[in-house]
Amino acid sequence: MIQQLPPELWSRILHSAEDFTPEDFKTLCFVAHLFKTISQPLVYQRLGFKRAKVTQYSSTSNSGEWINSQDIDRWRSDVKGLIRADRRLCLVAGSASLSTFPSTISIGMAPEFGHRSVSAQQLSAIGKRGLSKATCNVFSQFTATLLRTLPLFTRLNRLEIHSFLIDDGMMQMLASHPTLHELKLAACSFSSPTFPLPFIRSLELHAASQEQALATLGLASQHLEELRIEHTAVSTIFKHLCSIPQSESPLANLNKLRSLTINHAHGQPGLDDMEHLLSYMPALRQLDLGDAFIDVPADSGVMNPSTIPCLQRYVGPLSFARYIIPGRRVNDIRCGDRQFGHHVKTWAELQEYLNPLCSTIGGAETVTCLHFSPHEVAPIWLLSPFVAEAFPKLVDLRLPVGLGEPSKTLRKPCACIRDDLRFLSGFGAVRYLEEENVEEMVKDIRDRVEMELVSGLDDPSHPANAINNNTESDTLRIPRPTWVPTPEVNVAVTLAGLCTDVVLDSAGMPSRHPKNYLEALAYFAKGWFPLPVNIRTLSLTPAPRPQQIPGVGAIDFHLTFFSPSSMRESGSRAAIVAALGERYPSLETVTFFGSEGPRYGRTTSWGNGKTRWSLYE
Numbered sequence: 001m002i003q004q005l006p007p008e009l010w011s012r013i014l015h016s017a018e019d020f021t022p023e024d025f026k027t028l029c030f031v032a033h034l035f036k037t038i039s040q041p042l043v044y045q046r047l048g049f050k051r052a053k054v055t056q057y058s059s060t061s062n063s064g065e066w067i068n069s070q071d072i073d074r075w076r077s078d079v080k081g082l083i084r085a086d087r088r089l090c091l092v093a094g095s096a097s098l099s100t101f102p103s104t105i106s107i108g109m110a111p112e113f114g115h116r117s118v119s120a121q122q123l124s125a126i127g128k129r130g131l132s133k134a135t136c137n138v139f140s141q142f143t144a145t146l147l148r149t150l151p152l153f154t155r156l157n158r159l160e161i162h163s164f165l166i167d168d169g170m171m172q173m174l175a176s177h178p179t180l181h182e183l184k185l186a187a188c189s190f191s192s193p194t195f196p197l198p199f200i201r202s203l204e205l206h207a208a209s210q211e212q213a214l215a216t217l218g219l220a221s222q223h224l225e226e227l228r229i230e231h232t233a234v235s236t237i238f239k240h241l242c243s244i245p246q247s248e249s250p251l252a253n254l255n256k257l258r259s260l261t262i263n264h265a266h267g268q269p270g271l272d273d274m275e276h277l278l279s280y281m282p283a284l285r286q287l288d289l290g291d292a293f294i295d296v297p298a299d300s301g302v303m304n305p306s307t308i309p310c311l312q313r314y315v316g317p318l319s320f321a322r323y324i325i326p327g328r329r330v331n332d333i334r335c336g337d338r339q340f341g342h343h344v345k346t347w348a349e350l351q352e353y354l355n356p357l358c359s360t361i362g363g364a365e366t367v368t369c370l371h372f373s374p375h376e377v378a379p380i381w382l383l384s385p386f387v388a389e390a391f392p393k394l395v396d397l398r399l400p401v402g403l404g405e406p407s408k409t410l411r412k413p414c415a416c417i418r419d420d421l422r423f424l425s426g427f428g429a430v431r432y433l434e435e436e437n438v439e440e441m442v443k444d445i446r447d448r449v450e451m452e453l454v455s456g457l458d459d460p461s462h463p464a465n466a467i468n469n470n471t472e473s474d475t476l477r478i479p480r481p482t483w484v485p486t487p488e489v490n491v492a493v494t495l496a497g498l499c500t501d502v503v504l505d506s507a508g509m510p511s512r513h514p515k516n517y518l519e520a521l522a523y524f525a526k527g528w529f530p531l532p533v534n535i536r537t538l539s540l541t542p543a544p545r546p547q548q549i550p551g552v553g554a555i556d557f558h559l560t561f562f563s564p565s566s567m568r569e570s571g572s573r574a575a576i577v578a579a580l581g582e583r584y585p586s587l588e589t590v591t592f593f594g595s596e597g598p599r600y601g602r603t604t605s606w607g608n609g610k611t612r613w614s615l616y617e
Helices: 007-015 022-028 033-043 069-093 120-126 130-152 168-176 210-217 234-242 271-278 318-324 347-358 380-390 414-420 435-454 463-468 491-498 517-525 570-583
Strands: 046-049 066-068 104-107 158-162 182-186 202-206 226-230 259-263 286-288 313-316 332-335 369-371 396-401 430-432 483-485 537-542 589-592 599-604 611-616
Touching: 007 033, 022 033, 046 069, 069 130, 069 435, 130 168, 130 435, 202 210, 210 234, 234 271, 313 318, 318 332, 318 347, 347 380, 380 396, 396 517, 491 517, 491 570, 517 537, 517 570, 570 589, 570 599, 570 611
Parallel strands: 046 104, 104 158, 158 182, 182 202, 202 226, 226 259, 259 286, 286 313, 313 332, 332 369, 369 396, 396 537, 537 589
Antiparallel strands: 066 430, 483 611, 589 599, 599 611
């Protein structure tokens, strides 16, 4: 049967298998030679060395002292991870065929909660003997292997490094690797001043201090097209950048940047600092500010149209969208405020507040995607008709379904989460170690790793074969979501049951507003709340308003007033989706309760070509 189909068709089938994991492709390598030829490049396309890291030990003991047993366990895990990663790099890079497969290599990972990762430079300063000395030696050997083997990966496109010291040798390698175009550095330090890397097109800095961030920005060349800044104190960094003369600024090379992402920013960037930063990016097409909060005074007007004049896609707070979108060709607007913003109660106020989003070059008819934050901007009986009228060409819409009343149910504040966390409290049993013991422990770990990696490679169940994929052997298998057909329901009867006491006026419209989220969804299904006629992707999420507490003001954490479990049965959702599908023929996907809620898709039968709705679960 396998030989009856041409290899090109098998290759197409396996490459398009979205639900396949690296573990699945690894198993296929042992089924048949044909599958091995096709699957092996998919197994090795991403090499992950997440355990190539060093944790900060709570005790920095030297040889001949009593050692915390928890330190020994963490040390043993660190040393094994480093030795294993070193040997894997040598095995893959030393193979003429395997070394051509990896396109992404990831080194290290974010430290586990309660443990702080350290670089080789920091590690060598902690202790010169005992555990620290042994770990530093193994770490240095892995770094040397990494520097030696990376040039052997001839199709390497992306490199991710966490908590490393980038020395002169590593800098020269990064600058000279001809196929390396994407670089992510997380909490990485530099031993000397940085310089632009000519081949890098995408640069990411993650969890960086101000010194690390400024040094990383120094890697940007005039060819850089994408910049991502995550989990970094951008407010202080941007303020510092504003004080640097333009001729000396690391931002001077960003004149061809097309995409800027600032995600999970620490601190609040100032409006002037943000505009100063963007003035260096005349070619910018996409700006993603995530959930950052930028204070825009009411009298600020709009941003100078000469700044980022080519902007097409904006993601960020609604308040900043009103400032930046007018006068630009933005056709994709996605607002995701972290805090509760402005709330309007009348049609006139809503027009005044949202009209800046309609002031793009070409007008609101050029906007095809519009996402509001999950917080209530206006009651849904105002927001829905405004969006349908002002943005008639929308194909992707996320609407917050607000009912105009403050929430009555509060989620526990984030500060309370701390009570449920379990921190390391201390000191387990202790053990007395001599330096000879440490050397023997390292040798034992090295021998065990070698045996695992070079023994029994022909046996698919052998632990060694866990190394032939880009995942760690201890990762959990998560059940794959599938499309499940929705239940058959009488749409008219079900919708009537959801609006039992609704009285229609002479125009055929309900005489009262919906009482709850489910009833509001029924209003959409019946056409009482309009949507753009060409809508394809629709998300309707409950939109709470902040509850006012005397002397405190609005609570700025997320509030919920309706739960998915409150929807009486799946039949109600199925009826609403079916009615929406009949009313809007282009509709393909419907999501309730945001990205975490149920998602429905319109599927077509292969046999008779009929369409029906299915639930993705």
